Amino acid sequence: MIWIIFALVSAVLLGVYDLLKKTSLKDNAVIPVLFFSTLTSALVFLPILLVGTFGNIPASSVFHFHPESWQFHIQIAVKSLIVGSSWTFAYFAVKNLPITIVSPIRSSGPIWTLLGALIIFGERMNLIQWVGLILTIGFYYMFSLSGKKEGISFRTNKWVLYMTLATVIGSASALYDKYLVAHYNRIQMQAWYHLYMVPLMLSLLLFIWYPNRHKYDAFKWRYTIPLIGLCLTAADFIYFWSLSYPGALVAIVSTVRRGSVIVSFSLGAILFKEKNVKLKGLILIGIMIGIAIIILGGKH
Numbered sequence: 347m348i349w350i351i352f353a354l355v356s357a358v359l360l361g362v363y364d365l366l367k368k369t370s371l372k373d374n375a376v377i378p379v380l381f382f383s384t385l386t387s388a389l390v391f392l393p394i395l396l397v398g399t400f401g402n403i404p405a406s407s408v409f410h411f412h413p414e415s416w417q418f419h420i421q422i423a424v425k426s427l428i429v430g431s432s433w434t435f436a437y438f439a440v441k442n443l444p445i446t447i448v449s450p451i452r453s454s455g456p457i458w459t460l461l462g463a464l465i466i467f468g469e470r471m472n473l474i475q476w477v478g479l480i481l482t483i484g485f486y487y488m489f490s491l492s493g494k495k496e497g498i499s500f501r502t503n504k505w506v507l508y509m510t511l512a513t514v515i516g517s518a519s520a521l522y523d524k525y526l527v528a529h530y531n532r533i534q535m536q537a538w539y540h541l542y543m544v545p546l547m548l549s550l551l552l553f554i555w556y557p558n559r560h561k562y563d564a565f566k567w568r569y570t571i572p573l574i575g576l577c578l579t580a581a582d583f584i585y586f587w588s589l590s591y592p593g594a595l596v597a598i599v600s601t602v603r604r605g606s607v608i609v610s611f612s613l614g615a616i617l618f619k620e621k622n623v624k625l626k627g628l629i630l631i632g633i634m635i636g637i638a639i640i641i642l643g644g645k646h
Contacts, residue, residue, distance in 0.1 A: 352588035353602040359581035361609020364445065364452075366574045368614060371441035375565040377555035379574075380437050381547040386575030388544045391537035398534065411534040421526065422535060426542035428519045434550070436512035442505040445614030446626045447498060449607040450489055451509045453630070456604065456637050457482060458517035466521060478639030485632035532586060540579075581606075604637055 370379050397403065398411035440448055457479065464471065471479070490500040500506050526535055555562070585603060588594055611630055615623040 349588040349591035349594040352584050356581045356585040357603050357606040358609055359577050360606030363577040363581060364610035365613055366570045366577055367440050368445050370568050370570045370574060373563055375563050376437050376441055377550050378565040379571055381551045382571050383574035384543045384547045386572040387579050388540045390579045391540045395537040408533055411531060422538045423542050425522060426539045426546055428515060430543055430546045432512045432515035435508040439505045439509035444620045445618060446611055446620045446623060448509055449611040450630045450633055452513055453607040453633055453637060455513050455517050456640055458514050459520045460640060462517055462521045472643060474643030475640050478636045478643055482633055482636030485629050489629045
C-alpha cells in the first residue's frame, strides 16, 4: 500500500520541519524567521498557481484551476489569518520551550478538532473515542507533572500557553478546511492561502518587529530558514498525494501523519540534549495511543 509509505514520508518531513524551526529560532528573532520561511512556501506555490490558471492543463487535473469569485478570496484570506495566528504563537513557543515539551502539546490537535466538531458540526463520539479521549487526558496530566521537573508550570508558563493556543487555533483551521475542501480545489486553496500569508507576515515584520527590533534577539540568516517552508510544502503535498490513491483510508493516513511528533521528539532529544527524555517519551507514546484510538475509533 504505497499511500501508507507516502503518509510515513509526510510524517518524517513534518518532524524534520519542527527541528528546522527549532534550529532556525535558536538565539534568533522570531518574526523575520517566520516571514522568510512563509515567503519560501509562497514562492513554491506561485508557479503552480500560474501554470494551473494560465497553462494548458487538462480540466480533469487537480492542477487545473478555475477563476474564483471574490467570496473565495475572502474565505482564503480568513484561512491565512487563522494559520498565521497559529504559526506566530507556535514559533515563539518553539523558540522558548524544549522540543520534548512542544511535540506532545502539538500532538493534542486531534482532541481540539474533535471537540470543535462536537460543538460546531454536532458530531457525536462513540465509546471507543471516549476511551481514547480519557486515556489521552490522563497522559497529559502526567506530562504536566513531568514538566514541573524542568521548572515548567503548565498553568503559568507563557510559552506553554502560546503552544496550546497555536494548537487550538490550528485545530480551528482544520475544521475550517473541512468546509473549504468541500467547495474548492484543495491545491488552489493551498496556493492562495500561502500567498496571502506573505503580506500578513510582512506587516508583522515591518510594523511590529522592525520598530522594536532592539528589544529582541538580532536576526541572523541561516540556511535552515527557507528549508522550513520547503519541508512543510513537501510534507503537505505528499500528504494530499497519499489521500488521492484509491483505497487510501483517511483515518490511517491521519494517524500515521501524527507520528511526526515522534520524529521531532526523538531527534530533538538527541540534537538538543534535553532532560527527562525517557519519562516524556513514555508519556508521548501514551498520548499517541490515545490519539490513534480517537481517530481510528471514528470509523467504527
